Amino acid sequence: MATRSNSEPRHRHQSKKAAASGWIGSTLEYYDFFIYATAASLIFPQIFFPQNDPKIAIVASLATYGVGYVARPIGALVLGHLGDTHGRKFVLILCMFMMGFSTMAVGLLPTYAQLGLWAPAGLVAMRLIQGFAVAGEIAGASSMVLEHAPFGRRGFFASFTLQGVQAGQILAAAVFLPLAHYLPKDAFNVWGWRIPFILSFFIIVAGYYIRRDVDETPAFVEEGEQGEIARSPIFQAFTDSWADMLRVACMSLTTVIPVVATIFGAAYAVQPAYGIGFHTDVYLWIPVLGNILAVILIPYVGNLSDKLGRKLPTIVGALCSGLLSFGYLYAISIRNAPLAIVMALLMWGVAYQGFNAVFPSFYPELFRTRNRVTGVAIGHNTGITIAALMPALFVAVAPPGGTANIPLTIGAITLTATIIAAVAALTARETYRVHLNDLGKRGGVPVNHREYHRIRAQTLADAKAAKAERSTVAPET
Secondary structure (H helix, E strand, C coil), X not given: CCCCCCCCCCCCCCHHHHHHHHHHHHHHHHHHHHHHHHHHHXXXXXXXXXXXXXXXXXXXXXXXXHHHHHCHHXXXXXXXXXXXXXXXXXXXXXXXHHHHHHHHHHXXXXXXXXXXXXXXXXXXXXXXXXXXXXXXXXXXXXXHHHHHCCCCCHHHHHHHHXXXXXXXXXXXXHHHHHHHHHCCHHHHHHHHCHHHHHCHHHHHHHHHHHHCCCCCCHHHHHHHHCCCCCCCHHHHHHHHCHHHHHHHHHHHHHHHHHHHHXXXXXXXXXXXXXXXXXXXXXXXXXXXXXXXXXXXXXXHHHHHHHHHCCHHHHHHHHHHHHHHHHXXXXXXXCCCHHHHHHHHHHHHHHHCHHHHCCHHHHHHHCCCHHHHHHHHHHHHHHHHHHHHCHHHHHHHHCCCCCCCCHHHHHHHHHHHHHHHHHHHHHHCCXXXXXXXXXXXXXXXXXXXXXHHHHHHHHHHHHHHHHHHHHHHCCCCC
């Protein structure tokens, strides 16, 4: 019978510091990524593409959004390899620099009227760099936080990585809201939209200072001391963990939900070609309110997954959010902005968090330390790329002015994707009671329920005692 290691990796664990770094770093980096998403739906069709056919401009702009995801599998291969051979900290700082500089460059690009076809070509090039860089962010950050977190609390601490992603989306929309509302439309289209992109300079500076102070994870350091760092983590991930990478790719199809909410939903509600007529700044409140609710719920759902396991919240979240997409799109179709906001809150702000809060712990727990970043990066970015390319599919099957029933057609595609994700989660092994050193190993045996909850309760008690002790120590003078 295979033996189980009862010990977690040695060396100093920085649970809170790593979680804070993952949160702040993800906030800053996904601010960059999502200001592009917002602009691709609301602004770019008018300024980066020919205006002789507005419908084609919408399709082309949404396609450039998808191009960033085309680069993600390539980035996953390269950055996953670096994360498993050079460390989680190294790859996270590299991602930050690449994302910041490419986003700032978008804000400096000439428009189609100034440069012709070279303008959308430059847009595509910067988006490719963005997609390449962001491919390593979630895999690297979630692995770093998970490997610093104490046993029995991995779901809670890892969830802060995704809370940061949602906070980045709030920040992206919050920057656009006052600009879109207070600036005249012509001024906004000429120079106002550029401000959020140029502000990425400060993200580069802040992100570097935040992430440089976090130690490399104990698990990775231990791998290095034992000479077990893989020379080819990509090869090992495909030979040892191909089935789990496939599961991760399928589960990641659930990310079609924010795509429907913020990309296709924005184009459907705002672009004149669809004839709905939501005002831009009104629609921008949908991602703001949805993400505020998500930020509140994510740590609670992450903590719940430490009690009930990773599979149940993932499955329920995927299926419920897929079903609610019908109601959200229907609300837009009848031009009911308050109902659209309510449905978005239920679909994206509540139901989707069953998946969103849990996958930062669930995905890394399916892999061994030596190929964890690679396995998560390849699987996650493959699935999310498919989901991100769906806006072009949506427009193709339900074009502006067409005869298709848009809520029914797009809702059916969305629900199908989330069903595939739920089935993939159902077939995965439960991981929350397996020690970090045993994750991803065929012989890894979970701790029994009673022992697991005893360890978890002791971890919580130790944390409270340490906090109380720090509060009673007089500050140095």
